[in-house]
Amino acid sequence: MEIIKHIDEMQKRQEALRLKGLRLAFVPTMGFLHKGHESLLIEGKKRADDLTLSIFVNPTQFGQNEDLSTYPRNIEGDLAIAERNGVDAVFLPDAKEIYREGSQTFVNLDILPNYLCGLSRPGHFRGVATVVTKLFNIVKPHVAIFGSKDFQQLAIIRQMTKDLNFDIEIVGAPTFREPDGLAMSSRNSYLTAEQRQTALCLIKSLQNAADLVKNGETDPETLIRHATAIIASFPDTAVDYLTVCDPVTLETVSHITGPVLFAMAVKVGVTRLIDNMTIEP
Numbered sequence: 001m002e003i004i005k006h007i008d009e010m011q012k013r014q015e016a017l018r019l020k021g022l023r024l025a026f027v028p029t030m031g032f033l034h035k036g037h038e039s040l041l042i043e044g045k046k047r048a049d050d051l052t053l054s055i056f057v058n059p060t061q062f063g064q065n066e067d068l069s070t071y072p073r074n075i076e077g078d079l080a081i082a083e084r085n086g087v088d089a090v091f092l093p094d095a096k097e098i099y100r101e102g103s104q105t106f107v108n109l110d111i112l113p114n115y116l117c118g119l120s121r122p123g124h125f126r127g128v129a130t131v132v133t134k135l136f137n138i139v140k141p142h143v144a145i146f147g148s149k150d151f152q153q154l155a156i157i158r159q160m161t162k163d164l165n166f167d168i169e170i171v172g173a174p175t176f177r178e179p180d181g182l183a184m185s186s187r188n189s190y191l192t193a194e195q196r197q198t199a200l201c202l203i204k205s206l207q208n209a210a211d212l213v214k215n216g217e218t219d220p221e222t223l224i225r226h227a228t229a230i231i232a233s234f235p236d237t238a239v240d241y242l243t244v245c246d247p248v249t250l251e252t253v254s255h256i257t258g259p260v261l262f263a264m265a266v267k268v269g270v271t272r273l274i275d276n277m278t279i280e281p
């Protein structure tokens, strides 16, 4: 497994493999890898001849009062996971390599960031879209794999890929869950044992919404009311948002007639967790 820290070296490697006619897969991450990331790596291995993993805690996607400095890191552990999953190259740049002095170009989408997480994390998706664009130009993949837990991020990357004419297949992999249903996230490591139990309020309220719709409920407000009550019944929780929206445009829906996305962000203690489920009548 190659470990590459510099952009030009990564680009040369990828170009040489492209010239040989190999299909290249890419899984971008911020490290502290867990089983959810592993499922993305497994998907990448299936879909290409060569797999690159990037590990980069991207400063431009963190707000001023967010957890950039405390974001969990474990490079040794990450490299062992990468090796075990047959990763061919790990791109491990530092922030100065990615954001070179004098750099002044950012990627901004006009509409999709104005919903869900974008409302409470201004600038977050500008940082994501910018770094993913840079990584696409550095890693030059044919296919890139992203998790569906970050549903809005996935929608934004799909839109950006289309708008900027990247010749890259974007694959959304299903959310990987713990046996009790909690969506895997590097930020779960912030939770105390008690908060870890409380964090189940997200999946419980999503499952309840799916059941309501299965039993004929078509009013998004009813789903939101039930979810609010379930979350409030757990200690130390605060809802950031609960939305029933169109899975493509992310616009809220007023009546459920087809598949909808139920998406949420909930604070458990100081840890902000997100989850979502596509629900069909």
Ligand code: PAF
Residues within 6 Å of the ligand: 028, 029, 030, 056, 058, 061, 128, 131, 132, 150, 153
């Ligand atoms: O999902 C993540 O881990 C990050 O947002 C990404 C896509 C690697 C960009 O920094």
